[in-house]
Amino acid sequence: MNAPVPLLAVESLCAWYGRAQILYDVSLQVRAGEVVALMGRNGAGKSTTIKSIIGLVERRRGSIRFGGSELIAQQPHAISRLGIGYVPEDRRIFTDLTVAENLEVGRRAPRSDAPHWTVERLFDLFPNLREMPDRLGGRMSGGEQQMLTVARTLMGNPRLVLLDEPSEGVAPVIVEQMANSIVEMKRQGLSVLLSEQNIHFADLVSDRVYVLEKGQVRFTGTMSELDANEEVRRAYLTV
Numbered sequence: 001m002n003a004p005v006p007l008l009a010v011e012s013l014c015a016w017y018g019r020a021q022i023l024y025d026v027s028l029q030v031r032a033g034e035v036v037a038l039m040g041r042n043g044a045g046k047s048t049t050i051k052s053i054i055g056l057v058e059r060r061r062g063s064i065r066f067g068g069s070e071l072i073a074q075q076p077h078a079i080s081r082l083g084i085g086y087v088p089e090d091r092r093i094f095t096d097l098t099v100a101e102n103l104e105v106g107r108r109a110p111r112s113d114a115p116h117w118t119v120e121r122l123f124d125l126f127p128n129l130r131e132m133p134d135r136l137g138g139r140m141s142g143g144e145q146q147m148l149t150v151a152r153t154l155m156g157n158p159r160l161v162l163l164d165e166p167s168e169g170v171a172p173v174i175v176e177q178m179a180n181s182i183v184e185m186k187r188q189g190l191s192v193l194l195s196e197q198n199i200h201f202a203d204l205v206s207d208r209v210y211v212l213e214k215g216q217v218r219f220t221g222t223m224s225e226l227d228a229n230e231e232v233r234r235a236y237l238t239v
Contacts (some may be wrong), residue, residue, distance in 0.1 A: 005192050008031040008160055009033045013062035015052045015215075016195050022048045023215045025062070030160065035182060035192040036225070040212035040236060046195035048091060049212070050162045053193070057081045067113075067159065083114055087156035089165045091149045091227075097136030099129055102148055104135055106155035114159040115188040125153045125181050132172045143174030150181065154190075161185070163194035167201040168198070179204040199237060203227065 003202065006029035009123060015023040023045050030036045038046045052060045055076040061196045064071040068196035071079050080086070094102050097178055110116040121132035126147045136143065154159060166182070167175045175198070182192055182205040200224065209226050219232045226232065 002052075004031060005191035006030060007034075007067060009024040009063070009065045010049075010053065010065040011065075013049070013060065013064065015048055015057045016059040017048075017057070022216070023052065023060075026212070026215070026217055026219065028210050030191050030193050033186060033189050034190055034208070035186050035194070035206045037209045038193065038195040039197065039199070039202060039209055039226075040213060040218075041197070041212070044212040044236075045215040046212055047164050050086070050164050050193070050195050054084060054162055055196075056202050066113070072208050080156070083111060083157075083159035084118065085156050085161040087149050087153050087161065087163045087166065089168060091142075091145045093137040093145050093148050093152070095136065095138075095142075097106065097137055098134050099137070099140075099148055100133040106152035108156040111157050111159065113192055114157050116157055116184075120157075122154060125154075125184055126151050126177075128177070128197040141171075141174075143170035143178075146170055146174070146178065147181070150178075152235060154185070158190070160191045163192060165195055165197070167196065167198045175201055197237075198206075199226075199233070 008030040010028045013023055013026040020138055026049055039047055040046055042196060045060055048057060051057050052063055066082060073119060128144055129147055166178055179201055185192060206223050208222055211232060212218050213236045216238050
């Protein structure tokens with residue numbers, strides 16, 4: 001029996017910032033309804049991989065296929081229209097707009113092949129936001145802003161969401177809520193690729209993991225296989 005075609009297939013991806021090469025032949029896959037973690041220390045190439053997929057790294061080579069479309073030469077706006085949502089590490093909410101207005105900015109037409117998110121469904125997913133629809137983005141905590149950024153991205157009804165360091169710099173209680181939300185997103189049929197350093201967080205949400213070091217994939221497997229491999233964790237994940 002043939003394995004299902006992955007929703008996202010990255011093959012031999014190389015990427016540069018100026019003359020500096022950051023990624024070396026990175027290959028990975030994300031299947032429909034799967035949560036996959038990119039793990040590694042600071043500078044390992046996690047964020048560059050995410051940004052390369054969404055088209056924010058200008059110089060890249062290799063293949064990035066999403067739902068049958070080749071993305072390697074496409075611009076970010078075109079990639080987004082195909083059904084990929086991107087949540088950057090620095091959040092980038094509109095600080096002078098309310099929660100409700102931020103969500104409205106992200107609204108896109110429903111897709112037949114992706115979960116359909118409404119404001120009410122997103123308030124169920126992120127109960128904290130339900131309590132503050134009229135609060136300005138600039139008056140929210142870092143964790144609340146992170147939730148809002150994810151919710152605004154979901155208003156675009158993507159098939160795949162790229163999350164860059166979703167647990168970074170937020171309170172532990174928010175980390176737990178974010179993990180619960182990602183599990184629910186998966187339950188709704190969404191695919192997620194996240195970059196993450198927090199192995200506990202990755203354990204809570206991820207099916208599989210790719211470990212990067214110096215722009216190369218050093219390990220791939222399930223989260224339980226990573227948990228059982230002390231050598232890999234010590235070599236590539238501990239500080």
